[in-house]
Amino acid sequence: MASTNTSEHLSLVVAENLPFLRRYARALTGNQTTGDRYAAATLEALLVDRSVFDLGLDPKTALFLAFHKIWESSSIGTGSEVSQLARKAQDRLAALTPNTREVLLLRTLENFSLAQVAQILETAPEDVAELHKIALCEMEDNLSGKIMIIEDEAIIALDLQTIVADMGHKITGVARTESEAIRLFGAERPDLIMSDIQLADGSSGIDAVNQILKTAGDTPVIFITAFPERLLTGDRPEPAFVITKPYTEEQVASAVSQAMFFASTETLFA
Incomplete structure (x- = not known):
């Protein structure tokens, strides 16, 4: 019975932290497919050997340690x-x-x-x-380049502009709605898009990005959301870079720098 309870506890711990492991894996690889394959390989390894959870570490640290053992010892491609x-x-x-x-x-x-x-x-x-x-x-x-921001809250939009401008990037503009985002992208194509999920008129940042990526599928995207676990379910194509609200300046700067290395973002679905 004790063994069963332990197994159930570990399953709950892994399930609770899996969205964040997947976020990290895709940010590290710059690709949803490759990142998810590393995450899946980690889970497969844990089915065989769960001793990493017996080292006295907190559960999230233990899970990421298991991931890094796979990351350092394997080479998993996208298959394409x-x-x-x-x-x-x-x-x-x-x-x-x-x-x-x-x-x-x-x-x-x-x-x-x-x-x-x-x-x-x-x-x-x-x-x-x-x-x-x-x-x-x-x-x-x-790297430095042009960044477009999709954000309906003026204070957050201004904060993001300040952070990326201080990094040496140019801001092409700020859009508050899906239609504004599409027009802004058409006026000047950015090297990177930063987007909120819920926009001013009830439209979706995901829908806006989807429309843009139909003609510019190689533009990297960073999504900013208060509920990253809802975006990182594995049930649909998802972004490689997700920042959680409330964010820190260092988090934004890190995500922007990392995302500028990659120029492949898969279409998302609301």
Whole structure:
């Protein structure tokens, strides 16, 4: 009976944290399909060996540690031909200091402490701190471009503009509705789109992005939502980059820098 209860508890723990593991995996790979395959491989490994949960770590840290054991030991492709844009992205990533992106994403996107990141990467906390500094410099200095914002709340829109402008990016404009977003994109094509989910007139940021990606499918997108678990269900194509409200400046800067490396976003469905 105790074994059954333990298994049920672990299943609940994994289910609770799986949306965030999937978010991290797709941000790390820049691709929904590849990220989800790594997440699935992690779950398969846990069916065989769950000892990672016996190390005294908190459940989310333990799950991410299990993921990284797969990440470091496997090479899982998308099963389809790699595009020229994706190949360029991988070339850029190869030039970065090893483990810097992992540290940056774990710290900023998933809010792990330095100590927890050290546990996940099985390295010293002081090494994580140094990698984090290097990551911020390398990612922010690597690319700059034009960013379009879809956001109906004026204060949030202004805050996002300030953050990305301070990073050296140009803002092509801010749209408050789906129709405004489509017009704005047509006026000046951005290199990256940042979009809220619910817009001013009841329209959807997802619908707006879908319309845009019909003719510009290689434009990376960052979604900003108070309920990321609702967007990361695995039941439909989803974005590689999702920021949770309320966000921090560091989270936005990290996601923007990472997303600019990738230029392949699959169509989403409301």
